[in-house]
Amino acid sequence: MTSPSDAGLQAERTGLAWSRTSLGVAGNAALLAFRELQQAQLTLALIPASLALLIAIATAVYGRRRTRALRHSPLPVPLAPSRAVPLLGWSVAVLAVLSGIALIV
Structure with a gap:
């Protein structure tokens, strides 16, 4: 149970976490x-960068939708x-592995 002073803050915390x-x-x-x-070459290592950008956009869009849903009553x-x-979540985990591989190679 949330305290009266915490009422309505769930949506704000959710939005901040997604952001x-x-x-x-x-x-x-x-x-x-x-x-x-910086190395003046285009390699396959740009694939994780592109994937990360797509995941960042998807996370921001879904986070905004989720925050809006939590702000409405009921x-x-x-x-x-x-x-x-x-x-x-799995996308971010795969991205972490791909980023690590890209940094090693």
Whole structure:
């Protein structure tokens, strides 16, 4: 049970979490792209950068939709997130592995 002073803050915390995640993934995309463009060559290592940019955009869009849904009364049924959350989570995990491989190669 939430306290009266916490009422309505769930949507704000959710929005901030989605924003942080999309910003982190976008930063990953920028760093990977910068690394490749700095070497003045276009290689397959730009694929993780492009993937990261797509994931960042998808995360920002879904996060905005989720935050809007939580701000409305009554709350959506079911309240649990859809398949998009595990999909985005796995996408970020795969991106982390691909980024690591791109940095090693």
